[in-house]
Amino acid sequence: MQPEIQLTSHEILSINARDDVPSPILQLLSFENLTDSEDVSSQYRIVLFDGTHMQLSILSPKYSDLLLSNTLKIGSMLSMASFACRNVWNTRVIIIFNLAIKFTNLALFGKPRYLFKEQEQQMLGRDTSPTSKCSLKFGIHMPSVQHETSDNISPLKALNPFQNKWSIKGRVTNKRKMHHYSSPKSSRRVFSFDMIDVEGTEIRITCFGDIAEMHYHRVEARANYCLSKGTIREAKTKWNKLNNHLEITLDHNSILKRCDAAVNGEVNASRFTSINEIMYCSNNTLVDVIGLGEDLKNMHATQIVVVLAVNNAHVGYFNGKIMLQDHTDSLWATAFDEIGKNLLNISAKDLYMLQYDLTTARTPQSIIKDVVLLSFIFTLSITIDMYNSHTRIKATITKATTIDFQVECALLLADIARMSAVVEIQTN
Structure with missing residues (x-):
């Protein structure tokens, strides 16, 4: 008994309009080998059908074994996970990169007709343009692959x-x-x-x-x-x-x-993401962003505002950095959520939501300002790596505790006593 499945009518129209149609399901009507070999290196041209229209398609060579083994056969329903529409053989063709077989050996759904008239002529052998190698089994004449413009340059x-x-x-x-x-x-x-x-x-x-x-x-x-x-x-x-x-x-x-005149003027392929939308992007997503930036090298100099655009910026989870300083030097260190919560007395999520809370005078900036110059005892994890032939020291805060001055004073006095004893022995 044939399984109940409904093709999406006019799906091929949608596929030709854009490449992001989610996993369209089409039926395989025919196929032909474009090479002399009958092995996994063979390349196949196939015809797909959506219940209304049919269209020429090219199958990735990695799926040749499915046709050779008769796993993929005429009548099969295919779900295309990755594909693109391109101009091939002087017509519009679907190139299939990844697919899954849903059903096999099904009867024809509907009455197929070609979306593009020139494809019907090619398949009927009436095309008179120069031909390239094709399967004699189907007696099909294929026009040579040409996409080039008048100056022989392909877009x-x-x-x-x-x-x-x-x-x-x-x-x-x-x-x-x-x-x-x-x-x-x-x-x-x-x-x-x-x-x-x-x-x-x-x-x-x-x-x-x-x-x-x-x-x-x-x-x-x-x-x-x-x-x-x-x-x-x-x-x-x-x-x-x-x-x-x-x-x-x-x-x-x-x-x-x-060459001198490939692209005249500025051509920009950036697809800018609004900064307020970045929070909804997945970790490690690449985005293009544009905005106003300020020159902060000299806080007392005249303010300089510039338009800054960044292409292919990685979106990552925020790892707060709190600069640490003692009497010898300063060091940037990373504080993850639990450590940051202990230092700021607020979680990262609550700190972020404060900017939208109109019922309180607290702001993220005021909370961070309140902990500046406070003293803590930090335990750090230090790693050293190489980046672009430069050595980088990365410090991560693994523990941060408030100072118990009574205990610290006792330790300091003990250190002074030991040092005094050493000096006395060396003097005698």
Whole structure:
């Protein structure tokens, strides 16, 4: 008996409008092998259906074994966890990065028709444009992959992992330092940089090994470059937080050259988050923020107000820092919630909510001011690490207690007595 499942009509229309449709479920109508091989390296073009429209799609090669093993078959219902719509074969195509099979071997739902007329012509073999390799099993003629504009430059948003020939042009917005890392087998070098094109689309470009050495000193921030040849792949979102599903890795065949007019004027791809909305962001989220800042280097100088924008700032839980000072020097130390609560006599949550409490004259600033210059006995945990070839000392307060002056005076007198005894012995 066929399971009861309802396709979402016009889901393909939504997918073409935006890439953030949550896990759409579509039906597989047909598939074809785009390569000569019949193994896990094969690439497949498939046709998906939403109950009303059908559309050409490209399946990530990592799922080729599902088709070869007949686990994924015609009639299957697919839930797409990660996907993107791009211009491929002179038409709009869904590129599937991650999927889950919901049901298999189901009957056809509804009467399918192509959303894009040129796809119907391609599948019927009536397209007369130049062809590339396709499966003879279906007798389908595929037009060559072309996304390039009149000057042979592809917009970044048109790139896809299945292009063999492409050229892009853009400005370097961010260049990272060369990093060295070691494994049991080898030692490698890596650096990356971000580019933005005239339409405001960004992409991450990464170089490894001798490729990194070759291009590191050639790449300059804010300079314009033309780039062709390299590997386009799905972005590793653990390290890459740009608003792009893809990233590029350069190889020995890549051509990177400086150009003069890639991007004229300021193109900004920032998506600014309001400062009052940051509190709702998850820990380690990357955000762009903009606001007014003051120059506080000299509190007695003329006030200087500047507009400050920060891209890719990490959101983290606040770890309060209270500067400690004795008769020798001062030190910044981190105080976590329990320690901070003991020092300020208020929890971090209550301290934050005070700014919205109109029934009290207490403010976060007044509470912090009340503990400045008070004396405590601190127990610290000290760690030393390296950051950008500089040694950093990090101090964390593990215990803070108020001073019992009677006990402290007794200890001080005992120390004085011991020192006096030592001096007396040395004198005699």
